[in-house]
Amino acid sequence: MQELRLLCWVVLVGLVQACPESCDCGEKYGFQIADCAYRDLEAVPPGFPANVTTLSLSANRLPSLPEGAFREVPLLQSLWLAHNEIRRVAAGALAPLGQLKSLDLSHNLISDFAWSDLNNLSALQLLKMDSNELTFIPRDAFRSLRALRSLQLNHNRLHTLAEGTFAPLTALSHLQINDNPFDCTCGIVWFKTWALTTAVSIPEQDNITCTSPHVLKGTRLNHLLPLPCSAPSVQLTYQPSQDGAELRPGFVLALHCDVDGQPAPQVHWHIQTPGGTVEIASPNVGADGRALPGVLAASGRPRFQAFANGSLLIPDFGKLEEGTYSCLATNELGSAESSVNVALATPGEGGEDALGRRFHGKAAEGKGCYTVDNEVQPSGPEDNVVIIYLSRTGGPEAAAAAGGGVSEKQPPGLLLLGKSLLLLFFIAF
Numbered sequence: 130m131q132e133l134r135l136l137c138w139v140v141l142v143g144l145v146q147a148c149p150e151s152c153d154c155g156e157k158y159g160f161q162i163a164d165c166a167y168r169d170l171e172a173v174p175p176g177f178p179a180n181v182t183t184l185s186l187s188a189n190r191l192p193s194l195p196e197g198a199f200r201e202v203p204l205l206q207s208l209w210l211a212h213n214e215i216r217r218v219a220a221g222a223l224a225p226l227g228q229l230k231s232l233d234l235s236h237n238l239i240s241d242f243a244w245s246d247l248n249n250l251s252a253l254q255l256l257k258m259d260s261n262e263l264t265f266i267p268r269d270a271f272r273s274l275r276a277l278r279s280l281q282l283n284h285n286r287l288h289t290l291a292e293g294t295f296a297p298l299t300a301l302s303h304l305q306i307n308d309n310p311f312d313c314t315c316g317i318v319w320f321k322t323w324a325l326t327t328a329v330s331i332p333e334q335d336n337i338t339c340t341s342p343h344v345l346k347g348t349r350l351n352h353l354l355p356l357p358c359s360a361p362s363v364q365l366t367y368q369p370s371q372d373g374a375e376l377r378p379g380f381v382l383a384l385h386c387d388v389d390g391q392p393a394p395q396v397h398w399h400i401q402t403p404g405g406t407v408e409i410a411s412p413n414v415g416a417d418g419r420a421l422p423g424v425l426a427a428s429g430r431p432r433f434q435a436f437a438n439g440s441l442l443i444p445d446f447g448k449l450e451e452g453t454y455s456c457l458a459t460n461e462l463g464s465a466e467s468s469v470n471v472a473l474a475t476p477g478e479g480g481e482d483a484l485g486r487r488f489h490g491k492a493a494e495g496k497g498c499y500t501v502d503n504e505v506q507p508s509g510p511e512d513n514v515v516i517i518y519l520s521r522t523g524g525p526e527a528a529a530a531a532g533g534g535v536s537e538k539q540p541p542g543l544l545l546l547g548k549s550l551l552l553l554f555f556i557a558f
Contacts, residue, residue, distance in 0.1 A: 196221035316461030
């Protein structure tokens with residue numbers, strides 16, 4: 130037993146004193162230091178002592194940092210990786226370094242960075258990522274870095290910053306973010322306001338300038354004039370009709386998503402039916418109702434036809450198309466959504482929609498056409514009731530053409546075509 134203990138002690142001492150052949154390891158000012166700088170290394174060498182607290186790999190030829198690259202040195206407090214050729218920092222490369230206080234990744238080629246690894250680095254006080262190829266920083270990238278004091282992001286390729294990016298950095302005193310090609314649109318206005326009012330030191334503000342749009346190129350961000358910006362708003366709107374034409378086979382449902390905002394919001398439809406979920410990035414058809422290039426459609430016309438003006442047509446509407454139709458509008462300042470439930474019922478009767486919600490309605494007869502009147506009972510407030518009319522027109526092709534030709538200012542009506550006289554009830558959330 131004594132010999133076994135001695136053997137273990139010898140092995141332990143050997144591990145503590147181990148050092149990669151290409152590096153110099155030793156103690157200085159009470160820190161265990163491993164110096165591997167200027168060694169033409171193309172990978173992080175193995176064999177470091179487990180008690181290393183400072184590791185320098187600067188001025189090498191490292192092309193990337195793979196998962197587990199620093200698993201051997203969990204006690205690191207300082208890691209220097211400047212002036213390499215690093216393009217990618219993989220998930221799990223930095224996550225084990227929970228005691229890290231200083232991290233220098235500057236002067237590399239990093240465009241692919243595992244931002245989630247920063248969630249484990251809650252002790253970090255200095256983060257240098259300047260002079261790289263970063264184009265994007267997630268809004269929550271720094272959410273765990275409450276001890277961070279200095280952040281350097283200058284000389285990257287950042288075009289915009291998500292509002293609130295720096296809010297979690299309650300200890301931040303120094304931020305360098307100059308010399309990035311910022312798009313001076315509505316999405317960057319918040320940063321201008323924050324930079325002018327924060328107590329954080331932001332040097333070289335004269336070099337925080339606009340690259341686009343062209344008319345603002347070279348404008349200093351702190352001199353940017355107010356922009357006409359507004360978050361999106363959404364409303365599902367309809368236009369009543371008393372058309373008394375003959376009913377013909379086939380049903381067509383027409384909805385219109387009226388959106389507002391600056392910059393102009395992008396429209397997206399989310400449709401939940403009994404058969405599953407459908408996501409549509411509008412538009413997916415041209416003005417003639419035919420699928421745009423790259424959109425899969427068996428007959429040349431998609432089952433759900435989203436037009437560029439916000440109209441949505443569903444030819445051959447039936448029980449399989451019952452469900453919830455949601456319009457989502459998004460721009461740089463946020464998003465807004467409006468939803469409506471759609472269900473089929475026989476005239477004068479109530480029923481249950483595809484999601485199990487009860488509704489009640491009454492048919493008003495006029496020239497052979499049915500309309501839904503104010504006795505529709507919603508599950509929500511009275512002003513959330515969407516009163517829909519039903520009218521008759523030509524066949525599915527005519528309906529599609531009508532949807533494609535709707536004016537930008539005037540939303541289409543609801544077209545119901547069929548042999549059976551059915552009611553469509555729409556109950557807004």
